[in-house]
Amino acid sequence: MASAPPATGCKVVLANTVAQSLLNENKETLAKLSKKPLLVGFLANEDPAAKTYAEYTGKTCMENGFDFELRNVNKDDIEEAIVSANTDDKVQGIIVYYPIFPAESRRDQYIQSVVSPTKDVEGLCHTYIFNMYQNVRFLDAPHNTMKSILPCTPLAVIKVLEYLQIYNSILPYGNRLYGRTITVINRSEVVGRPLAALLANDGATVYSVDISGLQMFTRGEGIKAKKHECHDISMKLEEVLPISDVVISGVPGNGFKVPLQHLKNGAVCINFSSEKNFTPEVKQKASIYVPAIGKVTIAILLRNILRLAHIQAATSQSVLPA
Amino acid sequence: MASAPPATGCKVVLANTVAQSLLNENKETLAKLSKKPLLVGFLANEDPAAKTYAEYTGKTCMENGFDFELRNVNKDDIEEAIVSANTDDKVQGIIVYYPIFPAESRRDQYIQSVVSPTKDVEGLCHTYIFNMYQNVRFLDAPHNTMKSILPCTPLAVIKVLEYLQIYNSILPYGNRLYGRTITVINRSEVVGRPLAALLANDGATVYSVDISGLQMFTRGEGIKAKKHECHDISMKLEEVLPISDVVISGVPGNGFKVPLQHLKNGAVCINFSSEKNFTPEVKQKASIYVPAIGKVTIAILLRNILRLAHIQAATSQSVLPA
Known part of the structure; x- marks a missing residue:
């Protein structure tokens, strides 16, 4: 008698499925906070894809209990706008929609590091990129209570x-x-x-x-x-x-x-x-x-905001330079 | 009676003339130090122009009372080599000869910020570029005893x-x-x-x-x-x-x-x-x-080494993060 054929075929896993447990974790962490974290997005280009992504970020924030504010700024004013948000206690996270400047000018990479490590939800400032390449996993060694932020x-x-x-x-x-x-x-x-x-x-x-x-x-x-x-x-x-x-x-x-x-x-x-x-x-x-x-990427983005809220509450300037 | 024609003509000023007073100042500062400062140059490309410039840096260092050491490294090892020099007390200054990686990879800009602000004679790490654009002139406001380094x-x-x-x-x-x-x-x-x-x-x-x-x-x-x-x-x-x-x-x-x-x-x-x-x-x-x-540029480079020696003597980690 022929036995049943072995279970073959490929298992297709959708991002939604993976994102769900991250979003649930986020929800629990969020419930312990005294106020809704605010993510500020800076849009300084005319790229329709960036605009769509910004709107999508906003929608996902709202759906998951975060506040979101999109700020349209002139590219000449982007540095000042970020510097100002860096020191604004009302802002818990900053996301910048790239590209802003032509690639060959290397200015976008400069702007990435203008975002303070205490607010950088994308994990693209030099501190975080350096920690990633150097495999430094915490910001406060040897206490190791604050994880370094990783790119989403x-x-x-x-x-x-x-x-x-x-x-x-x-x-x-x-x-x-x-x-x-x-x-x-x-x-x-x-x-x-x-x-x-x-x-x-x-x-x-x-x-x-x-x-x-x-x-x-x-x-x-x-x-x-x-x-x-x-x-x-x-x-x-x-x-x-x-x-x-x-x-x-x-x-x-x-x-x-x-x-x-x-x-x-x-x-x-x-x-x-x-x-x-x-x-x-x-x-x-x-x-x-x-x-x-x-959808996993955006769940990570939200998780990074929560980590930053923790870092902001726990740190002083001496631990994390602006 | 015709008066003498006005003194016309263009005054040509050579870099040597301008450099001289800077080099003299350097000499005075150097005389107060307890040991010769060591500048380490990292050469990680095959560019003959970079090699020539490296040799010229070395020669000028020696002539002006500074030690210089050229380290030839593989481009894959440049980050580690810099990280190691950052924490080596024997090294007072670091200069990296660019380009190392293709411009479109943006890795040279990353490497610029791997150099610690306490050793960066070229003033190209993010801390110094940010201070320059933001017109922040000192590292230790409000005391203002340590000037931020400017690009040469x-x-x-x-x-x-x-x-x-x-x-x-x-x-x-x-x-x-x-x-x-x-x-x-x-x-x-x-x-x-x-x-x-x-x-x-x-x-x-x-x-x-x-x-x-x-x-x-x-x-x-x-x-x-x-x-x-x-x-x-x-x-x-x-x-x-x-x-x-x-x-x-x-x-x-x-x-x-x-x-x-x-x-x-x-x-x-x-x-x-x-x-x-x-x-x-x-x-x-x-x-x-x-x-x-x-020649003025190289005099500034030497001056930056002296400033860094001062910063190294005066700072703790809480003032200048690595």
């Missing part, structure tokens, strides 16, 4: 990986990806490279892919190494895909598709591009497929 | 302007350019834009020119305004040159020459490009011409 999208990917149990909670905190091989396709300064570093800091071997070539991020020597190392390698995408347990892709635009023929059977596939980097056939090979992560 | 090239131009008495020392410190009109041709993030901001902070009306158009930097409203404002304007180079008392040009490459026919008679002309932005005919119209400023 990379952290959202990590929350997805935790939900999917790619992070192995049997292992100690900070080592829970030890033994995993992960390919990240995208090495932007805002998402792909930070993500590769974070995954390597947690113990994974990470292949970071972009058009200029591949890099390998590792923890360094052994399980005790304190932070990742990164080196150029001569391997190609089609060589790292077959050895990757997890493939995370975030290539903007519609031109790129992950070459599925090189994918390992049972791989976990996560897309964080606004476009679909995986064709529908991914479900014939992947064990788990996450088609988008946007 | 913009400050060198200011020292040239002081030497030339464009800064009017009759006016109070911080207002000594009040009433002057200055055109700066170059608006890079490293030199031109900071320079325009510094000059406006000191009271000048500044026209900032680059290929994307003109901006006007002013102190804001009245002599009491605390820092500059900046706005796009629709004027053209040939309209601002005739009303400028001082014309400062730093356009890289050999293609650009200041259109002398629009220059005001008696203008002060300063070139900070490695190429000659003024043709020799400038001397027929200018009252003063400074063909190059490199």
Whole structure:
């Protein structure tokens, strides 16, 4: 007698499902606060996508018990507007919608660091980026009561990986990806490279892919190494895909598709591009497929506001410089 | 009887002349220190121009009583190398030779802020750039014993302007350019834009020119305004040159020459490009011409090391975060 065929097929996990527990946690934390936290968004460009995202942030804030205020400012006044919000006790979080200045002027990167670490919900100021790359996880060592803020999208990917149990909670905190091989396709300064570093800091071997070539991020020597190392390698995408347990892709635009023929059977596939980097056939090979992560990102954003409210209550200037 | 013709002709001022008093001041300060300050240079590219500049820095250090050590590092190791020098008491100053990473990756700008404010001789970390744009002149307000470090090239131009008495020392410190009109041709993030901001902070009306158009930097409203404002304007180079008392040009490459026919008679002309932005005919119209400023820049670099040695001796972590 023929037995039933094994349960095959790919499990598709939607961002909503992952976001839910984060939003519930947020709700509990929020209930303990004496007042609604206020997030201020600064819009200083004419980009309709930025405007849409700003409106979406506002709507999600309102739905989840946060106040939101959108401030339209002239690009020449953005620095002053942020400096003023930095010291305004009524403001708990600041988000800036980029791009504002042409990329080659490097001014957006300057503006990112004008946002005070005490208000930076996006985790993009130098203090937080430096802590991330250096694997410094708390702002108040050795007390370790205040976690350093991590950039929202990379952290959202990590929350997805935790939900999917790619992070192995049997292992100690900070080592829970030890033994995993992960390919990240995208090495932007805002998402792909930070993500590769974070995954390597947690113990994974990470292949970071972009058009200029591949890099390998590792923890360094052994399980005790304190932070990742990164080196150029001569391997190609089609060589790292077959050895990757997890493939995370975030290539903007519609031109790129992950070459599925090189994918390992049972791989976990996560897309964080606004476009679909995986064709529908991914479900014939992947064990788990996450088609988008946007709703997790916004849940992280709200969580960061709550962390900042805690930091604002707990810190003095001597701990966190403006 | 015909009187003698008026003394005409342009006074040419060489950088050496301006640098001399700075170098003498440095010598006096140095004599009071208990040990030679050590400047460490990090070279992480294959650019022959960077290597030449590094060798020149070393030579000038040695000639002026400073120790210099050049460290060749792989670009993947630059962050760690700087972090290590940041906390090494033997090191008084750090200089990094850029570019290291491709401009579009924005990583050089990140590296600039990895250098600790206590060691940053170039004044390029976020703390110093922010203080410059915000016109914050001291690190330890309200005591005001430790001056914020300014980027070398913009400050060198200011020292040239002081030497030339464009800064009017009759006016109070911080207002000594009040009433002057200055055109700066170059608006890079490293030199031109900071320079325009510094000059406006000191009271000048500044026209900032680059290929994307003109901006006007002013102190804001009245002599009491605390820092500059900046706005796009629709004027053209040939309209601002005739009303400028001082014309400062730093356009890289050999293609650009200041259109002398629009220059005001008696203008002060300063070139900070490695190429000659003024043709020799400038001397027929200018009252003063400074063909190059490199030697002033290096004198400022040495002065910044001495300031940092003072800051290192005087500060604790609570004043200057790493």
